[in-house]
Amino acid sequence: MTIKGKVALVTGAAQGIGQAIAVRLASDGADLALLDLTKDDLDETKAKVEAEGQRAITLGGDVRSKADLESAVDSAVAELGGFDIMINNAGIAGVGAVETISEADFDRSFDINVKGVMFGIQAAAAKFKELGHGGKIIAATSIAAHDSFPMTGLYSSTKFAVRGLIQAAAKELGAFGITVNGYSPGIVGTGMWEQLDREFAELTGAEVGATFAKYVEGITLGRASTPEDVAGFVSYLAGPDSDYMTGQTPLIDGGIVFR
Template sequence: MRTPLEGKAAVITGAGQGIGRAIALRLAADGADIAILDLNIENAKRVAAEVEALGRRAYATVSDVSDRDSLHAAVEGAEKELGGFDIMINNAGIAQVLPLLEVRPSDFERITQINIGGVLWGTQAAAASFINRGVKGKIINASSIAGHTGQPVFGVYSATKFAVRGLTQAAAQEYARYGITVNAYCPGTVGTGMWEEIDRILAERDGVPIGASFRNQAGGIALGRPETPEDVAGFAAYLAGPDSDYMTGQAPLIDGGMLFI
């Protein structure tokens, strides 16, 4: 039986762990070859080995998404190694737990360069490649529930995820005439290393036990359990596959029922 992404290839940033790794493995299971871009080459190589164990080709390389030249070079390398690609997933990002009064220029610059810059540079690199090769590709960006509703002590993080939605909408309109679609996914409280770090910071800030903040967040999920990276990967696979061909410029929630908007 033909798999949904057979004959396709995907480039995924931040794919060495967490949600990015889960997306890489899901798309590989669906038939795609995968380029794993990550700051940590050892993590990237481990995921590449997992992809290859699923019978797909894999390419692992270092990339700093905040650096336009680095990301463009990594995407060009992936195109060469995989013989082209059809799907670009701008997944890499960081969190920031700071009240607005405590945000300093260095804090602002780092998170915006990664969370916004990484999406912009990745979108540029993918669109240029798709247009040059005449490929009706798919660009998929990582936003968040915080990109739909601003959250206290996550103010600048929320702003970056709102920005991802804006870039997604603008790119969808700019590239529609080439047959390129651009969408985003908006996860909620996902059990990853990123949330472990958030939980640690909140525990120290609020004087609560480790794990309490995560449990409090997860307690508000209608489906009654925390989100897993695989939950997000399933939706990313839909956006990457043919069933979403008539969808563009959208940023749906995939949060188990946290926000209802």
């Protein structure tokens, strides 16, 4: 059983986990609508999707805007002929002590990480209902949605909030054949973690690379995750084998947090 012939929308698809998800879903047979802040940044992902033999469209938009997400969903239907899978992947991270969180940082983090998921859920659910079929809504959480860590209080609180949204939306939308799940990565070797490592170095005085290495040492499987590790699990959530699963945010972290 595959997702061949399905249409998926991936937010934050220009790089990292978002790009890996798009390429994996394409390899599984889906056509892709790719969304990121700047449309031109999506050219590489589009080329990789097309190399898998699938169609792709690129869309510039901000997940903080409900109108942008609704427009993206409309474009997927108009240009690709349908809409079946919503991947709310876009997000930001950062480090800092709880006592130092500014109002601006708080608003930006919640607007992108939480509002962006909420509006994505709303846009997808409305379109699935309009089209008269169920669908898959999937959102990025994190190990920090299950266990908070020092200096990640703001990021962690946004991801705990996303878990709450996922659970509520799953309960509300199940009757319409719509499942809502999340994926919770750990330490992934992407540009985002390079940024976090630099921020930790500035705050703690550690050498650049030391924080990343410290966290990797604690992974049971002995290595950092790749974006493709995460994408493989998202492929499962997007496919028919997960049809009886909803409201969940499983860990895909190589063994850091255990539940």
